[in-house]
Amino acid sequence: MSENPLRLVTVDRTGPGRFTATNARGGTVDFGTASEDGTEFTPVELLLAAIGGCTAADVDVATTRHTEPDGFTVTVTGNKVTDELGNRLTDLAVTFAVTFPHGEAGDRARAILPRAVTVSHDRLCTVSRTIETGTPVTATIKDA
Numbered sequence: 001m002s003e004n005p006l007r008l009v010t011v012d013r014t015g016p017g018r019f020t021a022t023n024a025r026g027g028t029v030d031f032g033t034a035s036e037d038g039t040e041f042t043p044v045e046l047l048l049a050a051i052g053g054c055t056a057a058d059v060d061v062a063t064t065r066h067t068e069p070d071g072f073t074v075t076v077t078g079n080k081v082t083d084e085l086g087n088r089l090t091d092l093a094v095t096f097a098v099t100f101p102h103g104e105a106g107d108r109a110r111a112i113l114p115r116a117v118t119v120s121h122d123r124l125c126t127v128s129r130t131i132e133t134g135t136p137v138t139a140t141i142k143d144a
Helices: 043-063 103-125 126-133
Strands: 009-015 018-021 026-032 071-083 086-099
Touching: 009 103, 018 071, 026 043, 026 126, 043 103, 043 126, 086 103, 086 126
Parallel strands: none
Antiparallel strands: 009 018, 018 026, 071 086
16 A cells, blocks of 8 residues: 655644644644744744754664664754845755763664764655755645
């Protein structure tokens, strides 16, 4: 049986500069435009979180087969620029800071960490693979 390839979220406006994304399973994420009083994520920050979360999940699955990490943090950075191509991010970088306990299981997890990061980046992480391959985005207006 083939998995349904369609992924879908809806985004509803909940107030001035505020939105809620809902997935097909009913999960929600609130976000908004950058404001001085708001702590919500911006869409750009959600993109960075999606990159980090996707590759973190891949690496977590590979390394925790051996042991639970003592620490696991992924930092994703990018520079927002505006140029002749419009608004976009450049210089995207994903940095893993992962530590494992001492001992044989920790040694195995440490040994596979570099390969797990590489395989996630090169093949598995749907989010970063989509960005790197330059998948087109279409925007349409639905008839009311």
